[in-house]
Amino acid sequence: MTELSYYPGCSLASTARENNESLIYLFKHLGFELIELEDWNCCGSSSAHSVNGDIAFDLASRNLSLAPPGRPLLVACPSCLLRLRHAYLKLKTDPSAREHYERTWDRPFDEHLEIIHFFEILDRLDLLSFAKDQTQRLNGLRFVSYYGCMLARPPALRHEKNYHGLIEKIMSSLGATPVKWAYSSRCCGTFLTVARPDIVTPMVNEIIEGAGQVDADCIVTACAMCHLNLEVRCSLKEKVPVLHFSEVLSLALGLGEKKQKGWFSRHLIDPRPMLKTMHLWR
Amino acid sequence: MAEPDIYNLHKEVLHSIERYGRTHKLEIMMRYKLRKKNWLTDFTVGLKMLAKRKLDLLPSRIGDIGKIKRLFRSKLTT
Numbered sequence: 474m475t476e477l478s479y480y481p482g483c484s485l486a487s488t489a490r491e492n493n494e495s496l497i498y499l500f501k502h503l504g505f506e507l508i509e510l511e512d513w514n515c516c517g518s519s520s521a522h523s524v525n526g527d528i529a530f531d532l533a534s535r536n537l538s539l540a541p542p543g544r545p546l547l548v549a550c551p552s553c554l555l556r557l558r559h560a561y562l563k564l565k566t567d568p569s570a571r572e573h574y575e576r577t578w579d580r581p582f583d584e585h586l587e588i589i590h591f592f593e594i595l596d597r598l599d600l601l602s603f604a605k606d607q608t609q610r611l612n613g614l615r616f617v618s619y620y621g622c623m624l625a626r627p628p629a630l631r632h633e634k635n636y637h638g639l640i641e642k643i644m645s646s647l648g649a650t651p652v653k654w655a656y657s658s659r660c661c662g663t664f665l666t667v668a669r670p671d672i673v674t675p676m677v678n679e680i681i682e683g684a685g686q687v688d689a690d691c692i693v694t695a696c697a698m699c700h701l702n703l704e705v706r707c708s709l710k711e712k713v714p715v716l717h718f719s720e721v722l723s724l725a726l727g728l729g730e731k732k733q734k735g736w737f738s739r740h741l742i743d744p745r746p747m748l749k750t751m752h753l754w755r
Numbered sequence: 756m757a758e759p760d761i762y763n764l765h766k767e768v769l770h771s772i773e774r775y776g777r778t779h780k781l782e783i784m785m786r787y788k789l790r791k792k793n794w795l796t797d798f799t800v801g802l803k804m805l806a807k808r809k810l811d812l813l814p815s816r817i818g819d820i821g822k823i824k825r826l827f828r829s830k831l832t833t
Contacts (some may be wrong), residue, residue: 510761668760
């Protein structure tokens with residue numbers, strides 16, 4: 474079992490607990506133990522980033538200071554990943570930021586710390602070889618991938634990896650059929666969902682309608698915040714289920730149905746009728 | 756200010772981080788609504804989220820909250 478430090482972030486620890494549990498469960502099956510970063514704090518999210526850059530940097534850098542050396546830090550939430558990588562890049566390139574960090578957290582900055590998104594691990598593996606009976610369980614499932622915009626790289630991170638296309642590649646290897654659509658990187662409205670639902674609702678409806686128009690059985694997303702917005706703000710009569718990538722991979726590998734029950738019951742758009750039709754759920 | 760509601764929401768998020776080290780979404784929503792004096796909008800959404808256990812009643816706090824509070828105090832944010 475390979476050990477990885479793990480930063481869940483506030484969304485996965487609360488609103489998207491099903492994402493967190495399915496990810497930990499999936500990774501255990503793949504041979505990785507995710508060790509939660511002890512006493513982690515909020516990465517600052519969009520709010521600190523929007524209101525006070527210094528606070529945003531300090532909040533993210535405290536988490537980096539908690540990571541034990543010699544173990545990569547795995548992050549699942551694309552928004553948290555951006556914040557942590559931004560802080561890391563600043564620490565690597567700005568001596569005064571590093572001095573501030575070492576004075577504030579009373580420990581040296583680990584410039585060898587590897588911050589990885591969970592996609593990077595999945596990309597290195599042949600997932601079908603981990604499937605029960607090596608069966609392509611997702612045969613017949615038509616899906617659209619939804620990356621949102623947090624996995625797109627802002628200018629400062631332009632040299633970082635690009636993950637687009639990975640959901641399609643992995644899901645196809647497990648038998649599913651990717652369907653082309655126009656909304657894979659369309660913004661879900663992010664934090665505007667609370668203050669401006671009047672803007673976010675039509676944005677979300679357009680995305681869900683887009684999935685319906687190409688006859689997708691489901692939308693697969695890697696972003697917990699996008700997932701929540703798509704479920705909460707959709708006001709259409711005809712809805713398309715939205716699955717976390719970690720959930721659908723667990724289904725594809727034939728992992729414990731008992732645990733999955735607890736994940737899918739938390740969805741606001743119930744995916745179980747669709748999964749039953751696709752023989753992925755009993 | 757063009758969008759005071761958005762700014763007020765950010766302030767509530769930061770208040771939550773300062774208090775607990777993490778965001779407590781239910782409290783953020785309640786405080787935001789109190790500030791805006793608008794309880795009815797999203798009432799049904801909130802109930803649905805509670806029913807699906809997507810909103811925790813109690814906050815998750817970090818152990819070393821003193822360090823976070825000091826950070827905020829030194830930056831005079833909220």
